[in-house]
Amino acid sequence: xxxxxxxxxxxxxxxxxGETVKISGWVNSVRDHGGIIFIDLRDHYGLTQVVIHxxxxxxxxxxxxxxxxxxxxxxxxxxxxxEAVNPRMSTGEIELVASKMEILGKAKxxxxxxAKDDKAPEHxxxxxxxxxxxKEKLHNNIMLRSKVISAIRAxxxxxxxxxxxxxILAASSPEGARDYLVPSRVHPGKFYALxxxxxxxxxxxxxxxxxxxxxxxxxxxxxxxxxxxxxxxFYQLDMEMSFVTQEDxxxxxxxxxxxIFKTYGNKxxxxxxVRIPYKESMFKYGSDKPDLRIPLEMVEVxxxxxxxxxxxxxxxxxxxxxxxxxxxxxxxxxxxxxxxNMIKEAQGVGxxxxxxxxxxxxxxxxxxxxxxxxxxxxxELAKRTGVQPGGAVFFMADKEKMVHSIGDHIIRTLxxxxxxxxxxxxxxxxVVDFSMYELDEETGKVEFSHNPFSMPQGGMDxxxxxxxxxxxxxxYDIICNGIELSSGAIRNHDPEIMYKAFEIAGYGPEVxxxxxxxxxxxxxxxxxxxxxxxxxVDRMLMLLADVPNIREVIAFPFxxxxxxxxMNAPNEVALxxxxxxxxxxxxxxxxxxxxx
Numbered sequence: 001x002x003x004x005x006x007x008x009x010x011x012x013x014x015x016x017x018g019e020t021v022k023i024s025g026w027v028n029s030v031r032d033h034g035g036i037i038f039i040d041l042r043d044h045y046g047l048t049q050v051v052i053h054x055x056x057x058x059x060x061x062x063x064x065x066x067x068x069x070x071x072x073x074x075x076x077x078x079x080x081x082x083e084a085v086n087p088r089m090s091t092g093e094i095e096l097v098a099s100k101m102e103i104l105g106k107a108k109x110x111x112x113x114x115a116k117d118d119k120a121p122e123h124x125x126x127x128x129x130x131x132x133x134x135k136e137k138l139h140n141n142i143m144l145r146s147k148v149i150s151a152i153r154a155x156x157x158x159x160x161x162x163x164x165x166x167x168i169l170a171a172s173s174p175e176g177a178r179d180y181l182v183p184s185r186v187h188p189g190k191f192y193a194l195x196x197x198x199x200x201x202x203x204x205x206x207x208x209x210x211x212x213x214x215x216x217x218x219x220x221x222x223x224x225x226x227x228x229x230x231x232x233x234f235y236q237l238d239m240e241m242s243f244v245t246q247e248d249x250x251x252x253x254x255x256x257x258x259x260i261f262k263t264y265g266n267k268x269x270x271x272x273x274v275r276i277p278y279k280e281s282m283f284k285y286g287s288d289k290p291d292l293r294i295p296l297e298m299v300e301v302x303x304x305x306x307x308x309x310x311x312x313x314x315x316x317x318x319x320x321x322x323x324x325x326x327x328x329x330x331x332x333x334x335x336x337x338x339x340x341n342m343i344k345e346a347q348g349v350g351x352x353x354x355x356x357x358x359x360x361x362x363x364x365x366x367x368x369x370x371x372x373x374x375x376x377x378x379x380e381l382a383k384r385t386g387v388q389p390g391g392a393v394f395f396m397a398d399k400e401k402m403v404h405s406i407g408d409h410i411i412r413t414l415x416x417x418x419x420x421x422x423x424x425x426x427x428x429x430x431v432v433d434f435s436m437y438e439l440d441e442e443t444g445k446v447e448f449s450h451n452p453f454s455m456p457q458g459g460m461d462x463x464x465x466x467x468x469x470x471x472x473x474x475x476y477d478i479i480c481n482g483i484e485l486s487s488g489a490i491r492n493h494d495p496e497i498m499y500k501a502f503e504i505a506g507y508g509p510e511v512x513x514x515x516x517x518x519x520x521x522x523x524x525x526x527x528x529x530x531x532x533x534x535x536x537v538d539r540m541l542m543l544l545a546d547v548p549n550i551r552e553v554i555a556f557p558f559x560x561x562x563x564x565x566x567m568n569a570p571n572e573v574a575l576x577x578x579x580x581x582x583x584x585x586x587x588x589x590x591x592x593x594x595x596x
Contacts, residue, residue, distance in 0.1 A: 001022055001074075002022065004022070004024045004072055004104070005022050005023050005024045005072070006021045006022045006023075007021050007022075007023055008023070008043055008044070008045040008046070009023055009025045009041055009042060009043040009045055009046050009047055009048040009091070010043075010045035010046025010047070010048075010090055010091060011045070011091075012048055012077055012091050012094050012096070013091070013093065013094065014079060014093050014094060016077045016094065017077050017078060017079050017094060018076065018077065018078075019076070019077050020074065020075065020076055020077075020099075021074070021075070021076075021077055021096065022072060022073070022074045023041060023043075023048055023050075023072070023073055023096065024041075024043065024070065024071070024072040024073075024104060025041040025042050025043035025048075025070065025071070026041070026042050026043070026067075026068050026069070026070055026071075026107075026114075026134065027039055027040075027041065027042075027065060027066070027067050027068060027069045027070075027071060027107075028040040028041065028042040028047060028067065028114070028115045029067065029115050030062070030065065030067065035054050036051060036052070036053060036054070037051070037052040037059070037062050038050070038051060038052075038095075039051075039052065040115075041071065041073065042134075044139075046089075046090055046091065047089055047091060048091045048094075048095070048096055049080075049086075049089075049091070049094075049095040049096070050073050050075070050095065050096045050098050051078075051095050051096065051097045051098065052098050052101075053097070056098065056099070056101075058100075058101045065103075066106075066107045066108070066109065066110070067107070067110065067114070067115065068107040068110050068114060068131070068134070069103060069105065069106055069107040070103070070104040070105035070107070071101060071102065071103055071104060072101070072102045072104055073096060073098045073100070073101055074098070074099060074100040074101075075096045075097045075098040075099045075100065076096070076097050076099070077094050077095075077096055078094065078095060078096075078097050079093060079094055080092070080093055080094060080095055110128075110131060111124055111127075111128055111131070112124060112125070112128070112131070114131055114134045114135055117135070117137075122551075122559070123559065123565060126551075126557070126559055126564075126565045126566060127565040127566055128566070129555075129556055129566045130566070133555065138552065140545075141541070141545045141547065141552055141553050142553070142555050144264060144541065144544060144545055144553075145537075145541050145553055145555075147264065148260060148264055148537075148540065148541060148544065149216055149537065151259070151260060151263065151264070152214075152216070152237055152256065152260065152537075153216070155255075155256050155259055155260075156214045156239070156256070159212070159252060160211075160212050161212040161213065161214045161239070162210060162211075162212060162213060162214070163213075163214055163215055164205060164210070164213055164215060165215060166195070166198040166201035166202065166205075166215065166217065167195070167201065168194060168195065168218070169182060169192040169193075169194070170192060170193055170194070170195045170201075171192070171193060172191060172192075172193035173193070173196065177196060177221040177222065177223045178221065178222035178223060179193040179194065179196065179220075179221075179222065180193065180194040180220045180221075180222050180232075181193055181194075182194065183581040183582075183583055184581075185580050185581050188581075188582040189582065194220035195217075195219060195220060196219055196220060196221050197217070197219050197236065197238070197534060198215065198217050198219075198238050199453075200518065200519055202215075202238055202240040202532065203240065203491060203493075203519065203522075203530065204518075204519070204522055205240065206240055206241075206242045206527070206528060206530040207493075207522045207523065207525070207526070207527045207528070209242075209528075210242075211241070211242045211243075212240075212241050212242070213238075213239065213240045213241075213532075214237065214238060214239045214240075215237075215238045216235055216236075216237060216238075216537060217235065217236055217237075217238040217534070218233055218234075218235055219233065219234055219235070219236055220232065220233050221234075222562075224560075225558070225559075225560040225561075225562070228483055228539055228542060228550055229550065230538060230550050230551065230554060230557055230558060231558050231560065231561075231562035232558045232562050233558075234536060234537075234538050235536075235537040235538060236486070236534040236535060236536050236537055237486075237534060237535045237536075237537055237540075238532075238534045239252075239253075239532045239533055239534065240530060240531070240532035241530060241531060241532060242528040242529070242530045243528055243529055243530070244490075244529070244530065244531055245490070245531075246432075246474050246476065246490055246531065248531075249476075249488060249490075249531050249532065249533055250273070250430065250476075253478060253533055253535070254273050254428075257428065257478075257480075257535075258271060260540070260544075261426050261480075261543075261544065264544050265426060265543070265544050266544075266546065267423075267424050267425055267426050267546075268424060268425045268426070269425075269426045270425060270426065270427050270428065273428045273429060273430055274292065274427075274428070274429040274430070275429070275430045275432050276290065276429055276430070276431050276432070277431075277432055277433040278431055278432065278433055278434045278435065279433070279435070281431050282404050283298065283300075283324075284297040284298055285297065285298070285407070285408060285411060286298065286403070286404040286405065286406065286407030286408030286409075286411065287404070287408040287411075287482075288431050288477060288484075289431075289477070289479050289482055289483065289484045290429065290431075290479065290482065291411075291412065291415065291421070291427075291481055291482025292427040292429055292481075293415070293420075293421045293422050293425060293427050293481060293482075294411055294412065294414070294415035294420050294421055294482075295420060296326060296327070296328065296411045296414060296415065296420070297326075298324040298325065298326050298396075298403075298407045298411075299324065299325050299326075299327070299384055299385055299386075300322070300323075300324060300384075301323050301324065301325045301381060301384055301385070301395070302317050302321075302322045302323045302324075303317075304323075304377055304380050304381055304384065305317055305323045305377075305395075305397070306318070308372065308373060308374075308377055309372040309373060309374070310355075310369050310372035310373060311372075312352075312353075312397070313355070313369075313395070313397045316397040316398060317397075320399075321397060321398055321399050321400070321403075322397070322398075322399075322400050322403055323395055323396065323397040323403075324395070324396050324403050324407060325381065325384065325385045325393045325394070325395050326385075326393060326394045326395075326396070326407065326410060326411065326414075327385040327386055327387045327391060327392075327393050328391060328392050328393070328394065328414060328418070329387075329388065329390065329391045330390055330391060330418075331358075331390075331391065331392050331418070332358050332359060332360050332361060332389070332390045332391060332392060333390075338417075339356055339358075339392075342354055342356070342394060342410060342413070342414070345409060345410060345413050346396070346406050346409070346410060348409075349405055349406055349409045350402060350405065350406070351396065351398065351402070351406045352398070354394055354395070354396060354406070354410070355367070355368070355369045355394070355395040355397070356368075356369075356392055356393065356394045356395065357369065357370060357378065357381065357392065357393050357395075358391075358392045359382065359387055359388070359389050359390070359391055359392065360389065360390070361389045361390045362389070363389060365378055369395075381393065394410060396410070401441075412482070426480055426481060426543065427480065427481060428478065428479065428480050429478075429479050430476050430477070430478055430479075431476065431477040431479060432475075432476045433457075433472045433473075434449060434450050434451075434454070434472065434473050434475040434476075435449045435450075435469065435471070435472060435473070436448070436449060436454070436456050436468070436471040436472060436473040436501070437449055437468040437469055437471060437504065437505065438469065439469065445506060446468045446469070446504060446505060446506070447505050447506070448505050449473075450473070450475055450487075451473065451475050451487070451489050452501065452502065452505070453489070453491055453492050453498075454473035454474055454475040454489040454490065454491065454492060455473065455474045455489070455490045455491060455492045455493070455494075455497070455529075455531075456471050456472070456473055456474075456492070456497070456501065457471070457472045457473065457474055458471070458472075459494075459497060460494075460496065460497050460500060463497065463500045463501060463504060464500070468504050473489065474489055474490035474531070475487070475488070475489040475490075476488055476489065476533075478533065478535065480543055481543060483539055483542075483543065484539075485535040485536055485539055485540060486533050486534050486535035486536060487533070487534075488531065488532055488533025488534065489531060489532075490529070490530075490531035491529075491530050491531055491532075493523055493527040493528065493529055493530060494523070494527075495520055495523045495524055498512065498520070498523070499512060538550050538553060538554060541553035
């Protein structure tokens with residue numbers, strides 16, 4: 001028999017009754033039933049109940065065992081009595097009567113429970129992540145991650161994609177988030193950067209003729225944490241394809257996501273990937289990451305308030321601002337505090353206020369602003385918004401960008417508050433037709449709106465003949481349940497179009513050549529049309545595992561301050577190491593209050 005186990009803790013069944021077997025694992029729980037000890041032994045695969053009788057020669061030592069001690073048991077598989085059968089366990093019809101025991105790894109007193117959730121604080125969980133990962137839910141999340149990544153690889157390989165690895169030590173880029181810098185020992189004063197994404201390398205692979213590439217790519221950005229963003233490093237499914245249109249990219253990713261989410265998700269997957277132009281998405285939902293599970297949309301009502309008796313809104317319109325209405329059904333009988341809370345929510349994201357009108361079931365109109373409006377104006381607002389008796393309309397007035405921000409927040413808040421969100425469905429959408437350029441509000445100059453390396457939809461003709469603010473790019477985002485999984489684009493592979501695109505944004509050819517010379521040089525030697533996308537693996541898993549925090553699907557995450565509490569990173573290094581790198585550390589001065 002094997003030294004440690006003949007079976008895992010999940011394998012034994014009724015057909016094994018009478019066999020002498022050996023299993024090893026962690027003590028999940030210990031129960032004393034009138035002198036007979038019952039232990040649930042746990043390994044990677046599952047649980048088996050072990051029975052220790054008082055006549056066992058190791059019985060006296062049981063009192064000193066702690067949960068999470070690693071033990072090997074040998075014994076006979078016996079059937080459980082009928083009343084002791086546990087249908088919730090795959091091994092619940094049998095138990096192992098132990099005849100031999102060997103302690104393989106002693107455990108100290110553990111800082112928090114593993115067998116049950118004792119709501120340990122996150123810093124403690126991260127400090128002892130090796131224990132945290134033993135918990136069933138988190139263990140399953142990490143196994144889900146492995147299965148999903150394997151499935152992605154299998155799907156894309158079958159689609160003709162090739163997996164390549166791109167450099168981890170790269171050049172620093174002035175664009176995007178802050179880089180993590182790596183000093184060079186052999187080139188004093190110079191630095192590598194950990195890649196924020198393999199963007200340029202994957203495009204160069206297309207120029208090199210590899211046609212279809214993918215990689216489960218590590219990416220590094222020195223930015224603050226969010227619930228859906230891990231500070232430090234994250235992983236994305238990096239994809240690029242040659243000789244493709246936007247539709248080709250959509251086709252592959254839609255089929256991949258449907259395959260993954262249907263197989264590994266526990267919700268209904270809507271197969272219709274709605275396509276929403278960027279401007280429409282901002283107009284209706286106040287966001288380019290709309291959660292289509294929430295059946296609320298803003299409508300334009302600026303003209304109704306233009307010149308009306310409600311001077312606060314009329315003044316906004318006169319100064320070039322906008323007013324949008326948001327219809328909400330079935331809230332006319334809500335208490336006053338419901339509407340007051342919505343006002344506070346709006347003010348919390350920078351609004352000066354939030355107006356509303358209620359249409360009661362009996363036709364009565366109630367509102368703090370009704371006295372400033374004519375009957376005709378109120379009737380037009382009802383017609384424009386489609387509100388019915390029993391409903392209400394919230395009104396937001398400000399500069400358009402602020403209205404977007406307010407509207408997005410109020411829509412999401414109402415979705416949760418009124419339980420409008422179907423929690424048992426995955427709804428995808430593409431946000432498309434992003435503007436190539438926008439106006440800088442402070443300088444009034446034209447600048448790139450999003451990705452400067454996207455191909456303008458009309459190519460050189462649009463750049464030469466259209467108002468820059470009317471030019472759209474072949475750029476797209478894929479959204480699921482209000483979470484952005486990825487941005488992507490058909491790339492600008494034509495040097496002349498690239499020069500012109502940057503010229504419109506105020507950059508001369510010398511700037512383009514200085515910052516992006518490597519890519520330009522490649523494009524001048526025959527570049528195919530190409531495009532791609534890079535969905536975030538961590539975000540996909542957060543949705544599939546149905547957890548609110550991305551750290552619950554990463555084996556060894558940083559905390560919100562970008563620290564690894566278990567391995568004590570980042571930490572100080574020896575002076576000799578700094579000298580080899582020709583680096584001197586100058587710490588920021590602490591002010592007197594901090595020192596006190």
